Amino acid sequence: xxxxxxxxxxxxxxxxxxxxxxxxxxxxxxxxxxxxxxxxxxxxxxxxxxxxxxxxxxxxxxxxxxxxxxxxxxxxxxxxxxxxxxxxxxxxxxxxxxxxxxxxxxxxxxxxxxxxxxxxxxxxxxxxxxxxxxxxxxxxxxxxxxxxxxxxxxxxxxxxxxxxxxxxxxxxxxxxxxxxxxxxxxxxxxxxxxxxxxxxxxxxxxxxxxxxxxxxxxxxxxxxxxxxxxxxxxxxxxxxxxxxxxxxxxxxxxxxxxxxxxxxxxxxxxxxxxxxxxxxxxxxxxxxxxxxxxxxxxxxxxxxxxxxxxxxxxxxxxxxxxxxxxxxxxxxxxxxxxxxxxxxxxxxxxxxxxxxxxxxxxxxxxxxxxxxxxxxxxxxxxxxxxxxxxxxxxxxxxxxxxxxxxxxxxxxxxxxxxxxxxxxxxxxxxxxxxxxxxxxxxxxxxxxxxxxxxxxxxxxxxxxxxxxxxxxxxxxxxxxxxxxxxxxxxxxxxxxxxxxxxxx
Numbered sequence: 001x002x003x004x005x006x007x008x009x010x011x012x013x014x015x016x017x018x019x020x021x022x023x024x025x026x027x028x029x030x031x032x033x034x035x036x037x038x039x040x041x042x043x044x045x046x047x048x049x050x051x052x053x054x055x056x057x058x059x060x061x062x063x064x065x066x067x068x069x070x071x072x073x074x075x076x077x078x079x080x081x082x083x084x085x086x087x088x089x090x091x092x093x094x095x096x097x098x099x100x101x102x103x104x105x106x107x108x109x110x111x112x113x114x115x116x117x118x119x120x121x122x123x124x125x126x127x128x129x130x131x132x133x134x135x136x137x138x139x140x141x142x143x144x145x146x147x148x149x150x151x152x153x154x155x156x157x158x159x160x161x162x163x164x165x166x167x168x169x170x171x172x173x174x175x176x177x178x179x180x181x182x183x184x185x186x187x188x189x190x191x192x193x194x195x196x197x198x199x200x201x202x203x204x205x206x207x208x209x210x211x212x213x214x215x216x217x218x219x220x221x222x223x224x225x226x227x228x229x230x231x232x233x234x235x236x237x238x239x240x241x242x243x244x245x246x247x248x249x250x251x252x253x254x255x256x257x258x259x260x261x262x263x264x265x266x267x268x269x270x271x272x273x274x275x276x277x278x279x280x281x282x283x284x285x286x287x288x289x290x291x292x293x294x295x296x297x298x299x300x301x302x303x304x305x306x307x308x309x310x311x312x313x314x315x316x317x318x319x320x321x322x323x324x325x326x327x328x329x330x331x332x333x334x335x336x337x338x339x340x341x342x343x344x345x346x347x348x349x350x351x352x353x354x355x356x357x358x359x360x361x362x363x364x365x366x367x368x369x370x371x372x373x374x375x376x377x378x379x380x381x382x383x384x385x386x387x388x389x390x391x392x393x394x395x396x397x398x399x400x401x402x403x404x405x406x407x408x409x410x411x412x413x414x415x416x417x418x419x420x421x422x423x424x425x426x427x428x429x430x431x432x433x434x435x436x437x438x439x440x441x442x443x444x445x446x447x448x449x450x451x452x453x454x455x456x457x458x459x460x461x462x463x464x465x466x467x468x469x470x471x472x473x474x475x476x477x478x479x480x481x482x483x484x485x486x487x488x489x490x491x492x493x494x495x496x497x498x499x500x501x502x503x504x
Contacts, residue, residue, distance in 0.1 A: 021075040021084040023064030024092055028129045031057025032122060039118025048107075054121040055103040058096050058128070065092050080200045081139030086497040090346065091135040091267050094353060098260040099128040101357050104473040105252035105364055120160065123153035124256070131264045138275065140189045140199040143268055147185075147232070150264050151178055154257060158249040170248025177231065177241045185228020191221030192276075201276040209279035219283045225272060226287055232265030235325065236294040239318045246314035251367070254310060255360035258317045259353045266324060266349055273328065274339055281332030288328035289429060296322030296436040303443050308373045309363055312443060316399060317356065319440060322433075324348050326414045329429055330421035339499055340420070344413040347495035351410040351484055355398040358477030361470060362392045369464045375447060380456030385464045389451045391478050396444040398481045401437055406484035409491070411437065 019026070031054065039050050074085040102124065110120060130150030137143045155178060159171025193199055195218055196207040208218060227238065234242040246254045273284055299319030306312035327341035334340045363373070365388055370377040382389040398405035418430040466474070484491050 018075055018077060018084075020064065020068065020071075021077065023068070024061045024096075025129060025132055027061040027064060028057065028125060028132065031060070032125050032129070035118070035121050035125065039122070050118050050121055051103065051107050051110075054125055055100055057125070058100040058103065061132075062093065062096050065089055065096065078139075078142075080202055081142050082136050083138045084136055087499075088135040090350075090494045090498050091263065092132045094263060094350060095128055095131040095135070095260055098256065098263070098353055098357065099124065101361070101473045101476060102252050102256040102260070104469040105255060105361055106250075107469040108467040109250060109252055109364065120157070123157050127151075127153040127157070127256075128260070131260060131267075134264050134267055137268075138201045138271060140193060140201070140204075140276075143271070144186065144189065147182065147264075147268065150261065151182070151232075154253075154261055157253045158245050158257070160250050160253065161248075164248070166244075166248035167250075168248075170245040173241045174245045177238075181228045181231030181238065184224050188221045188224025188226075188228065191217050191224065195221070201271060204276040205278050208277065218280065222277050222280055222283045223287065226269070226284060229265050229269050229272075230291060233262050233269070233321045233324075234318050235291045235321055236298040236318065239295070239299070242318055243311050243314040246317070247308065247310050247373070251310070251360060251364045254314075255357050255364075258313070258360065259356050262317070262321060263349050263353065266345065269328070270342055270345065273331075274342060278338060281338060285329060285332045288325055289330075289425060292322050292325035292329045293429060293432050294322075295319065295325060296433060300436045300439045300443075304439065306443070307375055309375050309378070309447065310373050312375065312447075313356075313359055313363070316440070316443075319436065320352055320356070320399070322436070323411065323414055324352070326429065326433060327417045330418055330423070330426045333421040333423050333426060334417070335420065341417055343492075343495040343499045344417045345495075346498040347413050347491055348410040350491045350494060351398075351406045351481075354477050354480035354484065355395050355405075355407055358391070358474060358481060359395040359399065361473045361477060362388060362395060365464060365466050365470055365474065366392075368466070369462065375450055376454075376457060378447060378450040379454035380461075381451040383456055384461040388464060388466070391474055392451060393448050394478055394481055396447050398485065400441045400444040402441075404482075404485045406481040406488075406491075408485060409488035413492075413495075 034057070035050055035054050038053060042049065068084060069086070069089050074083065076083045103121070106120070106124070127150045130146050130148070130153075133149060134143065134146035137146050155171055155175040158174045159167050161167035192204060195215060196204050198204050198207060231238040231241075246258065249257065277284055296319050299315045299317075299322060303312050303315035303319065306315060324345055327344045331338035331341035366378065366381065366385070367373065369385075378392075381392070394405060398407035401407040401411040415430060415433065418426045418433070
């Protein structure tokens with residue numbers, strides 16, 4: 001019988017594809033191909049064109065994200081493995097904006113240090129594409145594929161300065177520890193699949209609330225999966241790669257890893273915990289409690305001892321991950337249900353992106369003159385760069401959570417989550433977080449003290465020349481940080497949208 005004829009032919013009909021739902025990813029794929037072709041044809045002559053094309057492509061991918069948001073319909077595809085809803089759109093927008101700001105930081109950095117190669121933009125766009133896929137993934141397989149797509153280009157970008165020993169060390173540590181963490185995570189996923197027979201998160205969530213949910217292997221699988229993503233968000237004790245990688249990588253890539261890559265890890269954790277592992281808060285909640293307490297405390301205490309500003313911001317980024325983990329640690333005790341913890345985490349991630357990208361952009365601007373990453377080199381910055389001094393003060397005090405800058409609202413919503421839980425363990429964790437906030441203020445304020453109160457180390461007060469791309473990045477981050485602090489409802493709305501759309 002001819003299987004291509006008669007009634008059986010319908011079995012082989014190609015599935016319908018919602019091209020509008022896939023449009024952001026399709027636009028980015030088209031830009032990736034264009035960047036590769038243009039660089040191949042023009043080689044070094046087209047470096048400005050390639051960078052501009054990559055930046056325009058990221059902005060173009062924002063257009064279907066906005067049209068999908070206006071449309072408002074949740075789209076579930078591939079048997080529920082790939083979902084485009086408000087949660088996915090909020091984070092796709094974040095990843096595209098973070099990628100665009102990184103492009104602005106990269107343009108003159110690559111030209112000035114003679115590290116230009118066209119593959120840089122191709123790899124950066126590929127990593128952003130992986131993050132966008134992660135935002136829509138609701139399946140163990142698609143989550144793993146997205147993780148690899150965002151991570152492998154990042155490994156290569158971390159070691160972009162091939163003639164620099166620190167750069168080589170950075171990429172080697174990042175790669176080796178990343179592969180190890182991925183193996184642990186994949187083993188955990190295989191245990192979950194072996195017990196439930198499912199890879200779609202909603203199906204796993206249903207199975208793990210049944211009679212087999214209490215099996216020890218289920219608990220072991222959940223622990224392994226969380227450990228794998230704890231590396232990605234640089235949670236203690238899986239943070240050892242971050243300081244050396246941040247210092248050795250190109251500064252724009254350091255900013256990208258500290259914001260976009262970390263956000264990708266948190267997106268995956270939210271989907272896994274609040275959809276797939278929702279019924280097993282007895283396993284993941286105590287684990288997140290320990291991770292949050294350790295990550296805040298270790299990150300802040302080690303940051304106190306740093307004399308290099310990139311390493312200080314690296315440990316600051318570790319500590320900030322601890323604050324973001326706080327809602328996970330009490331999610332199971334919330335009266336409105338575990339999903340109520342998602343809003344504070346989403347809000348904090350969005351605020352953190354603006355102020356941390358701004359801080360690294362400022363580091364890049366000052367280094368153009370000082371050629372140093374030492375905090376002491378910021379002495380007397382106000383004398384020859386008052387504008388940069390004000391901007392850096394905005395970013396460091398926002399990271400410390402000082403009103404009326406954006407960081408205060410991020411701290412407020414996570415502390416409020418601890419109060420809403422209203423359990424002894426939540427109160428203890430709140431006290432630990434409060435003490436850590438005071439510790440963090442000390443080293444953030446020490447940077448401001450150098451800029452405002454110390455003399456210029458070498459007496460050179462030549463003004464800093466800030467290129468147009470870097471100026472645009474600083475302006476975007478500063479405006480976002482101040483506006484969010486004064487009018488936090490702007491970002492709170494996005495947190496609410498993510499909560500309502502993701503809950504099963």
